[in-house]
Amino acid sequence: MRENNEDSGYAGPSLLLVADGVGGNAAGEVASASVSHVIAAFAFQAERHRNPVTLLEDAIGFAFTHLRQGVTLDPGRSGMATTLTAVLAHRDGFALAHLGDSRGYLLRGTMLQQITRDDTFVQELVDAGKISRDDAASHPYRSVVVKSVTADDRPVTSVMPLHLVVGDRLLLCSDGLTDLVPDETVATILSEGSPTDAARRLVDAALEAGGKDNVTCVVGDVCEGDPYIRAGQLVGAQQNPDNLIDPAAALAQCTE
């Protein structure tokens, strides 16, 4: 429904990722695409890292430096930022990175569990008992995000180990889905068909519900196998190379 897509995503054997960019002057898509590119480049080197948590922490630290460089190169990008929700597979387990109001869900059997907590002003009000969960959904400040990857401040560490078992299904999505489609519907759609089918039907459900925001859904199943296959699918703004600040810099940094 929108002319430009400020969301980016990535789906591959070692990494699932969603990033929802914000910022004027066409910079939201630069933020989400560039951060997504940096995290994917680091994930391609996962074999060389001791553990998935420190790898994602290093990647997010570099993503911040990279956005900062992007603003130096073009001050018109000042203020750009992006949410980031990512799950990395590693020999020694999984890690979850989360900043902002995109979300991660885990479907295990028939149970859907939200595995991220919104970094939003209204979630803080809910946690403090000041408003109800229902009030939060219609609150005028519901889109105010309190954590993201920006060019201004090094992100607060927000990576944790994630325990997953074979058969688990993961959904990472931007708020374009969860603002419009209730969790019960998400659970029903997610439990049927292949990951590709489920992702497509979730996006359709959001658009049918009147979605005006960009909607990005990345679905993956936990299975046995080699997580270090260097293959993946780019989603959204990251598909356009013009949205990348400096692709070579990201690749050079993570192979050092």
Ligand SMILES: [Mn+2]
């Ligand atoms: Mn959004």
